Amino acid sequence: MTQLLRVQNFTVSADGIGAGEDQTMDSPFGHPGAGSLFAWCGATASWPNRTEPGGTRGLDDYFTRDFAHGIGAEIMGRNKFGPQRGPWRDHEWRGWWGAEPPFRTPVFVLTHHERPSFTLSDTTFHFVGGDPARVLEQAKEAAQGLDVRLGGGVSTIRQFLDADLVDTLHVAVSPVRLGTGLRLWESPQELLDRFHLDVVPSPSGVTHHLFWRR
Amino acid sequence: MTQLLRVQNFTVSADGIGAGEDQTMDSPFGHPGAGSLFAWCGATASWPNRTEPGGTRGLDDYFTRDFAHGIGAEIMGRNKFGPQRGPWRDHEWRGWWGAEPPFRTPVFVLTHHERPSFTLSDTTFHFVGGDPARVLEQAKEAAQGLDVRLGGGVSTIRQFLDADLVDTLHVAVSPVRLGTGLRLWESPQELLDRFHLDVVPSPSGVTHHLFWRR
Numbered sequence: 001m002t003q004l005l006r007v008q009n010f011t012v013s014a015d016g017i018g019a020g021e022d023q024t025m026d027s028p029f030g031h032p033g034a035g036s037l038f039a040w041c042g043a044t045a046s047w048p049n050r051t052e053p054g055g056t057r058g059l060d061d062y063f064t065r066d067f068a069h070g071i072g073a074e075i076m077g078r079n080k081f082g083p084q085r086g087p088w089r090d091h092e093w094r095g096w097w098g099a100e101p102p103f104r105t106p107v108f109v110l111t112h113h114e115r116p117s118f119t120l121s122d123t124t125f126h127f128v129g130g131d132p133a134r135v136l137e138q139a140k141e142a143a144q145g146l147d148v149r150l151g152g153g154v155s156t157i158r159q160f161l162d163a164d165l166v167d168t169l170h171v172a173v174s175p176v177r178l179g180t181g182l183r184l185w186e187s188p189q190e191l192l193d194r195f196h197l198d199v200v201p202s203p204s205g206v207t208h209h210l211f212w213r214r
Numbered sequence: 215m216t217q218l219l220r221v222q223n224f225t226v227s228a229d230g231i232g233a234g235e236d237q238t239m240d241s242p243f244g245h246p247g248a249g250s251l252f253a254w255c256g257a258t259a260s261w262p263n264r265t266e267p268g269g270t271r272g273l274d275d276y277f278t279r280d281f282a283h284g285i286g287a288e289i290m291g292r293n294k295f296g297p298q299r300g301p302w303r304d305h306e307w308r309g310w311w312g313a314e315p316p317f318r319t320p321v322f323v324l325t326h327h328e329r330p331s332f333t334l335s336d337t338t339f340h341f342v343g344g345d346p347a348r349v350l351e352q353a354k355e356a357a358q359g360l361d362v363r364l365g366g367g368v369s370t371i372r373q374f375l376d377a378d379l380v381d382t383l384h385v386a387v388s389p390v391r392l393g394t395g396l397r398l399w400e401s402p403q404e405l406l407d408r409f410h411l412d413v414v415p416s417p418s419g420v421t422h423h424l425f426w427r428r
Contacts, residue, residue, distance in 0.1 A: 198272030
């Protein structure tokens with residue numbers, strides 16, 4: 001089996017924006033409206049942070065529960081990991097996700113600034129520099145035959161797309177417009193020279209975009 | 215986690231027919247046109263019988279690869295297992311699937327006629343009688359906390375629906391009309407008193423119907 005690099009459940013606004021530019025400790029997505037982009041996941045029965053029973057088991061639930069299926073490692077940008085920039089002042093910050101991060105695999109955090117690996121529950125965070133192809137090689141080795149998830153954010157996905165390393169993308173496009181922020185694309189059409197595309201409207205209002213290599 | 219009873223990837227014609235009435239050794243679906251219903255699965259990258267690389271990785275592939283995800287046992291009707299009717303003449307017949315059946319879990323075959331269990335690769339077939347609720351109890355115990363797949367055919371699904379034991383159904387409706395055969399429904403609307411429904415057209419031409427309990 002070929003090991004794939006997959007973007008999964010990445011959500012952007014109707015105008016292609018995945019996050020704001022003003023990320024802080026209190027605003028992980030850097031835009032007051034960006035959190036609402038993920039409402040489609042939160043409504044499903046398989047949402048990992050669900051505290052009450054219930055939730056939908058329709059189309060959106062398939063995508064939510066496929067998040068970890070067949071995945072052996074994740075690559076994420078440093079800005080997904082935390083709001084700090086530049087050299088680490090200390091190693092107190094261990095991500096947004098508390099004692100049980102939802103990844104449950106090795107996670108490779110892209111950074112120019114070294115830091116020792118650490119483990120929280122089933123997730124081990126490694127901090128790696130170097131070009132995307134080299135990072136992907138490390139992640140594939142750690143994934144032991146399974147696929148690698150490219151977790152975002154926007155700049156990280158763009159960087160791996162530019163290096164032509166992405167095999168499939170699932171991008172949920174929310175009906176909300178954000179106006180400003182970090183933009184994944186002007187239009188999904190931009191990727192059609194290299195990818196097939198299924199466009200699948202969900203009854204929840206988001207439109208799932210499924211790309212795979214030509 | 216609640217253990218669910220799930221119908222997955224069950225395909226019917228535009229007129230609600232899942233199989234013909236003339237099942238034989240050479241015609242497992244009992245209708246010359248019924249095999250074509252499954253073309254949507256066969257075109258995907260995750261189709262387990264795929265012999266050549268390639269295949270689509272869009273919407274239909276999500277359903278194909280979800281077939282075994284989170285499933286710990288299957289319940290199937292005897293007519294899915296084989297074309298014999300009545301008491302077993304011998305125990306030579308071991309299903310349609312060769313030495314490596316795609317189930318890879320315990321499988322409970324509904325029958326009034328006893329037969330010893332046997333194992334092929336990762337799949338063990340058990341032959342069980344009794345009412346649907348009792349069979350489901352056995353299958354849930356064997357599934358060890360995972361969900362149970364209700365594999366069909368039509369009569370088996372109808373029987374478990376009548377007993378109100380089904381939690382979710384994924385039924386792919388093909389654009390082909392078959393005219394005669396075993397009918398799952400006159401219309402998907404019949405289930406709406408008990409189930410929510412997402413209707414999701416796929417670019418391949420099938421329309422995925424996703425039901426979950428109200």
